[in-house]
Amino acid sequence: MSIVIPFLVLLLVGAFAAYHRMRLATWAAITAAALAACWLLGASIPATVVAIVIATLIAVPLLLPAIRKPLVTAPLLKFYRKILPPLSQTERIALEAGSVGFEGELFSGAPDWDVLMSQPKPELTAEEQAFLDGPVEALCRMTDDWDITHVRADLPPELWQFMKEQRFFGMIIPKEYGGLGFSALAHHKVIQKLASISSVVSSTVGVPNSLGPGELLMHYGTQAQKDHYLPRLADGREVPCFALTGPFAGSDATSIPDFGIVCKGEWDGARVLGVKLTFDKRYITLAPVASLIGLAFRMYDPDGLLGDTRDIGITLALVPREVEGMDVGRRHFPLNSPFQNGPVRGHEVFVPLSRIIGEENGFGEGWRMLSECLSIGRSITLPSTASGGAKSGAVTTGAYARVRKQFGLSIGRFEGVEEALARIGGKAYAISALSQATAAAVDRGDVPAVPSAIAKYHCTEMGREVAKDVMDVIGGKGIILGPRNFAGRSWQAAPIAITVEGANIMTRSLLIFGQGAILCHPWVMKEMKAAQDPDERAGLEAFDRALFGHIRYAISNAVRSVWFAVTGSRFGKAPGDDYTRRFFRRLNRHSANLALMADVSMLMLGGKLKFKESLSGRLGDVLSHLYMTSAILKRYHDEGAPVADRPLLAWAYHDSVHKIETALSAALRNFPIRPVGWLMWLLIFPLGRRAEAPGDRLGHRVAALLMAPNEARDRLASGVFMTPCANNPAGRINSYLAAAVAAEPVERKFLKALKNKGIEALDFASQLDEGVREGWITAEERVQLEELRAMTLDAITVDDFDAHELRAATYYDRHRPDGTREAA
Known part of the structure; x- marks a missing residue:
């Protein structure tokens, strides 16, 4: 037995040092002391000597820079440069545009939960709350979604006028320019409430306050451009849209074929230098009614009028609707949700260089501008829309399931319906927490590239799942469209949110982990920059620091993965109360799992990882659910850890953790290098998978919350339009x-x-x-x-109609009941 002790001590000290991420010198000192103790306490002397030799062979070369750098670091740097995936200029700009918030901690394998818990609780100002209680409530009361979606296929004139007068289009524009100057949180709350009554109204308000001329001008416009346009955008004199997507450049925005040629032309009676634009855009929200069109195009200067560069790059311009050569006004019809959306085309449309956003500072800077602003818009509009629909659907369907009787019982008492109600309630709770968390990140000054992709993908996906379950519970009530239907339009509109702002398949398989693996990893970006440093000596020095920090980090995550697995995550420092502390500890385990998997995947696959989209998507799911559960726990504690909310918290948490293990399992079973997958399974699941989906008893408690008046239900309903009035069947049912x-x-x-x-x-x-x-x-x-x-x-009750009421107006006018026909 004394022969084994020195090697066991060597192993345990190494594991202890790795778990706590001690420096190599610290490990060496502790190891020396421990082996000396073995010697003095009677362990086998030959075994102790062998253990000392092993420790010395590891420590001495690595502790001495004169040995380590030429023999270890330099060869690894050469190898790293070979496997380093090539980054295009557009990829580099996109990576540099994002900042890293708490998601970086989740990628560390040892999250500092104090960073999360110390973030201030998101709260509205008195002015913002008054706007929600006043103009937003009034706009909701004015909104008749059936009239908008079926009768008019547009907002009525009084709604357009009210939104302009109340500065709904200028929520993000600073007060000095006539806007409201609201926080991202207020923006989120407004969109959430409007979405609970009409997705057409919420999208109409959301687009001008998301990616578009207003936001781009605030960040990159010249002072003259800001002074001219921002007041007009704030009060609705200008209605904006932004034209990016085209038939041959959808999600791949950097491949836009639309172009502008630098030349001289006529503008306001003078001959000036400008660009002649030719473009074909589609899916542009507000385009049919926009007066000011933001346009992304590739700028060329074939005659060298601006300098030596011929292909200047992606550039953004502001094009007036009435300029000669514009073709705008026709509409798309997106799945019976007729918000103003349509194509924008132009042939040789001339605008002066003063219409380039930023003027000369904006030439060729369009992709950088878009990369920096896309994530902010994606963080708010679509997640908030999903949150409003899910929260309204949850409380309304819960009330409906209690009121509606079958076989002498409320339908919500049947276990099949309970299962659906549990999913609705748990996912609504998660969507609400995630959408608020990303808005709060924007208010803290972050450019949340990775969280925005997480929020966009998961809020819209869960929103679609909630809409499906709502339709299943309410049955015939949901499939008969009309003024009394509170769910049908949401079901029809769900795929729209899935598709816009980057299709969800692409967002999951490319963006979340693709960006997160580089942006959020504590060492990868540093290694990449060191490897690309033109100064060989400085690059080697920087790579040496990053490399051995990375090695320490990787070993630590392997040890932590095994430790948390065999102990059931019962130990370790964690915040929270007696109820939630175990939840935080479980997240510690999966953070280590993610970090380990990311390192192994990047090491084994190198540049090929970019094309392993299934693996990337699954690891993205792990990161996403870690971020989501962090947001859920933060929300719970921000609200005072209410005991009544625990069923909602627990359902959302266990659903996410089950999905984390499912994603990890699928990633390991399908890892491209099979032996590596088997080895990783032993480190991540040495005792097998343990997480289970939320059980029936928990589901019963969630369903019961939705079907009875209580404080948890009221908190879930907070922020959505539940006023019981003629135009709000959901509010009436809830009342x-x-x-x-x-x-x-x-x-x-x-x-x-x-x-x-x-x-x-x-x-x-x-x-x-x-x-x-x-x-x-x-x-x-x-x-x-x-x-x-x-x-x-x-x-x-569901609606019924005279036959002519369901016909398109143009058809009815041509086939009148009295036999007369209007000329075509």
Whole structure:
């Protein structure tokens, strides 16, 4: 036994040092002391000597720079340069445009949770809250989604005017230019509330406050451009759009074929230097009504009018609608959600160089501008839209499931419906936390490239899943469109959010891990910069520091992965209370798993990793759910750790952790180099997979929260339009919940009398009369049952129409019931 002890000590000291990420010198000192103790305490002297030799052979070469750099670092630097994936200029700009927030901690393998928990709770100012309670509430009350989507295929003039007067299009524009100067959090809250009543209204407000002329001018416009355009954008005199996507350049925006030739032309009666633009864009929101069109194109100077560079690069311009050569006004029809969206085309459209955003400072800088601003818009508009729809769907469907009866029971009491309600509630809670977290990141001054991709992808995907489950629960109520339907349009619109701002397949398989592996990793970017340093000596020095920091980090993550797996993540420093501390510890384990998998994948696959999109997507799922669960836990503690919210928190958390293990398992089983996958399985799942999807008992508790008045349900509904009015069937159904619950004992008593007392009346009113006459219910209880019947009828009734009401107006005008026909 004494022979084994020195080697066991060597192994345990190494594991201890790796877990705590000690420096090599510290490990060497502790190892020397431990082996000396073995010697003195009677361990086998030959075994101890061998252990000392092993430790010396590791420590001495690595501790001495004169040996380490030429014999270890320099050869590894040469090898690294060979496997380093080539980065195009556009990829480099996109990487440099993003900043790293807490997602960097999740990639470290040892998250510093104090960084997360010390972030201030996101809160609105009094002015922002007043705007939500005033103009936003008023706009929601004015919104008739059926009139917008079916009758007009547009917003009515009074809504357009109200939004302009109240500066809805200028929420992000500073007050000195006439805008509201709101925070990203306020922007998120406004879009969330509007989306709960109409996705057409929310997108109409969201686009001018997202990527477009306003944001681009604020960051990159000249002072003259800001002074001229921003006040006009803020008060709605100018309606903006931004034309980026074209038939041959969708998600690959850097390949746009649209071009502008530098030349001289006529502008306002003078001959000036400008660009002649030829372009073909599609899917451009607000284009049919826009007066100011932001345009991305590739700028060329074949005659050298600006200098020696012929291909200047992607550039952004502001083009007036009325300029000669513009073809704008036609509309697309996106899945029965008729927000203003359409193509923009132009042939040899001339604009002066003063219309280039930033003027001479903007020549060829378009891709950098887009990269820096795309993530901010992606962080807010689409996640907030998903949050509004999911939260409204959750509380409304919960109320509907309580009010709607089948076989004498509320349909929400059936386990199949409970499963759907649990998914709806848990995902709505997660979407809400994730969308708010990314908005808060923008307010902290981050450019959240990776979190914005996470929020866009997962909020819209979960939003689609919530919409599907809502439709399943409400059944026929959902599939019959009309003013009473609160869910059908959301179901139709769900694929739109999946598609825009970068298709979700691309976002998952390319962006999240593709950017995260470089931006968020604590050492990779440093190694890449060192390897590309033209100063060989400085590059070697920087690479040496980064390399051995990376090695220490990688070994630590391997040790931490095994330790957390065999101990069930029961130990380790973690924040939170007695309920959530175990959740944080579990995330420590999966953070180490992700970091280890990322390192192995980059080392083994090198530049080929870029093309292994299935692997990239699965590792992106791990990072995404780590970020999402962090946002969920932060929200829970920001709100005072309410006990009533625990079922929602637990369901969302366990769903994410189960998906993390599923993604890791799939990545390992399909790893391109099979023996490496087998070895990694032993480090990550030495005792097998343990995470399970949320169980039935937890699902029952979540469903029960949605189907009864309580504080957790109220918090979930916070920030969406639930006012019970004629244009808001969701608000009306939600308002019935308390009365329906209160009436249930009387209803059960009355139904028992119907069954057992021999009531002879057949219609409901006569049955109530007989029940009161026979003394089975009181007159007050009769009123209560009448009110319950009226509420139930409003909740379950669907619309019907005269045939001509469902025909397009152009068809109806040409086929009138009186036999007359309008000339075509």
